[in-house]
Amino acid sequence: MDDIQEILEDFLIEAFELIEQLDQDLVELESNPEDLELLNSIFRVAHTVKGSSSFLSFDVLTKLTHHMEDVLNKARKGELKITEDVMDVVLESIDMMKTLLHCIRDNGNDTAIGMQLDDIIARLEAVSEGKEIPEEATKSEVVEKSEPEVDTTPEPEVEEASESSDTEDYSSMSDDEVEAEIERLLNEKREETKKKKAIKKEVHQEAPAKADSTVAAPTAAAPTPPAKKQASTLEQTIRVEVNRLDHLMNLIGELVLGKNRLLKIYDDVEERYEGEKFLEELNQVVSAISLVTTDLQIAVMKTRMLPIAKVFNKFPRMVRDLSRELGKGIELKISGEETELDKSIVEEIGDPLVHIIRNSCDHGVEDGDTREALGKNKTGLIELKAYNEGNSIVIEITDDGKGLDADLLRSKAIERGMISEQEADSMSDREAFALIFKPAFSMAAKVTNVSGRGVGMDVVKTNIEKLNGIIEIDSEIGKGTVIKMKIPLTLAIIQALLVGAQEEFYAIPLASVSETVRISLDEIYTVEGRNVLRLRDEVLSLVRLSDIFGVKQVYEPGEHTYVVVIGLAESKLGIIVDTLVGQEETVIKSMGDYLQGIDGIAGATIRGDGGVTLIVDIASLMEMAKGLKVNIRESMQSKAKKKTSPEDYTVLVVDDSKMDRTIMKKSMEPIGLKTIEASNGQEALTMLKSGEHDIDVILIDIEMPRMDGYTLATEIRKYSRYKKLPLIAVTSRTSKADRLRGVESGMTEYITKPYSPEYLENVVRKNTNLIAE
Secondary structure, three states: OHHHHHHHHHHHHHHHHHHHOHHHHHHHHHHOOOOHHHHHHHHHHHHHHHHHHHHOOOHHHHHHHHHHHHHHHHHHHOOOOOOHHHHHHHHHHHHHHHHHHHHHHHHOOOOOOOHHHHHHHHHHHHHHHOOOOOOOOOOOOOOOOOOOOOOOOOOOOOOOOOHHHHOOOHHHOOHHHHHHHHHHHHHHHHHHHHHHHHHHHHHHHHOHHHHOOOOOOOOOOOOOHHHHHHHHHHOOOOOOOHHHHHHHHHHHHHHHHHHHHHHHHHHHHHHHOOOOOHHHHHHHHHHHHHHHHHHHHHHHHHHOEEEOHHHHOOHHHHHHHHHHHHOOOEEEEEEOOOOEEEHHHHHHHHHHHHHHHHHHHHHHOOOHHHHHHOOOOOOEEEEEEEEEEOOEEEEEEEEOOOOOOHHHHHHHHHHOOOOOHHHHHOOOHHHHHHHHHOOOOOOOOOOOOOOOOOOOHHHHHHHHHHOOOEEEEEEEOOOEEEEEEEEEOOOOEEEEEEEEEOOEEEEEEHHHEEEEEEEEHHHEEEEOOEEEEEEOOEEEEEEEHHHHOOOOOOOOOOOEEEEEEEEEEOEEEEEEEOEEEEEEEEEOEOOHHHHOOOOOEEEEEEOOOOOEEEEEOHHHHHHHHOOOOOOHHHHHHHHOOOOOOHHHOEEEEEOOOHHHHHHHHHHHOOOOOEEEEEOOHHHHHHHHHHOOOOOOEEEEOOOOOOOOHHHHHHHHOOOHHHOOOOEEEEEOOOOHHHHHHHHHHOOOEEEEOOOOHHHHHHHHHHHHOOOOO
8 A cells, every 4th residue: 555655646746747837838839839849748748647547547537638648649640730729628628637636636536527527528539530629518717717726835856757758659659559658658667666665765774863854965875886876866856844944944043043143242242352362263253153054044945945937837828718718819928937935925926916917918908909000019918027136026017008097097996985086186196006906996897707896906915915015016008017016035034124213123124115215304294184205206104103103202303304115015104213223134033922913013033132123014004004193293393392491401410429419519500400419320320211300411420339420321321312411420530541431431521520610510501502691
């Protein structure tokens, strides 16, 4: 039983590999019916599947492939011309072959198909005998009929059952000779299977401990020369469970976090021990670990990568069938099918592409007569291409059809109550194009098998949102339409833009960031209660990140602010942040059961300094932004009001000597400033953290118990809101080294005792802009 099961697995692997390219080859054959090499290649697939299925007693599949083989053999001899009608029947039989193979894989038999098979065989026999092809018993929708799901599981390469089939001329053989040839091929396959089992057994005996841990290395050679040759030929690949690859990716994620932490620690050490000899050696080690980690990360990611051809290969057949049903001439041109991306993403982009290409065929490309009247080529052209752009993959679908009419889209949306007339007037053409992604929105004049129900393009939007992707539409009436999708290569380790909202930090996936701009408050407008920014030819809605997440405003904004423009599917939004920290490689970590499901948060990551940063969920964030009602400009201007009178200012006096504190307080009386006291650095820091007082200047003694002035200044400067807070050292230490240490710790001014009250008064005036008249 084990032997039969192994042969069955080999048969299915081989059969799925052989038919994977068939749809594309058959569509090409229809365009070039004289291509004998291509025809022979297609014939060999049917012949190989027939022989193997006969050996395994799959009688239904054997019967179908036998009749397919008859048709293809007559075409090879020139006795049958490949027409569109003939190709329709051949493609139907290929669909049935795929269905039978899926039945064998899922159920272990091919007996589930009844009448449909008899119908197809009758049509194949009519084609082979040159008779009129009977109509189908039942006709289903073209694109949906038996279209198998794309098999994206990486499979090992298996050699064809016989290399001799490339050169053998079966057309000159009698039926008995063909059957004898089939038996010979099956005997060869049995021998190959026995050899493979023997090699595997030898390898396991030689290295049992390594067998389970090897992921993708060629199998070790057996002692004898024949076995060595077989091992190198047959064991070039190995199937690995996706769960193992996921676990390996998680481990690499931990390694990346460790690398980031190590780099940050090295920067701190380099700054502290500048000039030390050990730094050079440490630098070499850190650089080597960083390079190896990056290479290892790339290598592991590549094990999960699949060529996008796994998805693209089904579209030539789909476009061919649609052009037949719609009565239009449509050519599909594919490029960049070798572009690779993560397996999980390959599985998600199939449906969006199906809906976009169906729409291009139905709505985009005009019929032949209309195209000729417009001076276009009678055959429409749809181009599908993929290429890499940074850490993303871009997929473009272009057609040379009638294009989208922005005004018509606006009026349809108004008519259906999706937007108001005022919204339509302020809407750019690109925003109008994006209306096609609205649920239940359709421009079709009538409902057909292909489209018209308003279902499809909203699926595109949903699937692209899941992948944190961006989709853009550009169109010109009479010229055509370009739809561009930008999708991250992988969802496990991402490049992110770190931003600050007050004293909190967030990571925004870089794949969703269009650009960052610096604007003044005057550039923020309010339209119908929405905060907007005019950016070149677009009007962007604006929200503050701190408003979305309810972050407390602990320091005042300046006259300028930063806007991060994010995009999701067809939508864009401007996010106002307080600081741009920089770009960093982040590993997405789950928030755990207790914190899972927080709106706007996709997970967390660990920064290089060991701190935890929340990763923004772009889709959820954009949804939350719709409900915000904050006048950003008014709010920011009110917080940015400058203090003008002395009583608006508060001075914190920090000194362990009560007498010295009293002297400093009396020095402030002529100005009229409010003063508060702390007897040591620790007490002062606690007062600052509490936020109870809005402190504008701190006068600091250096020598104090619990926490000295240098340490206090260093701790204060760690807080973003106190980066520019004036810190004035008042001390009896007068050496240059003391002054230098004061500057390094973050002191703004350095006053030595004894000092005159007038001098201290003038220093405070200068640092509070209260210049004496």
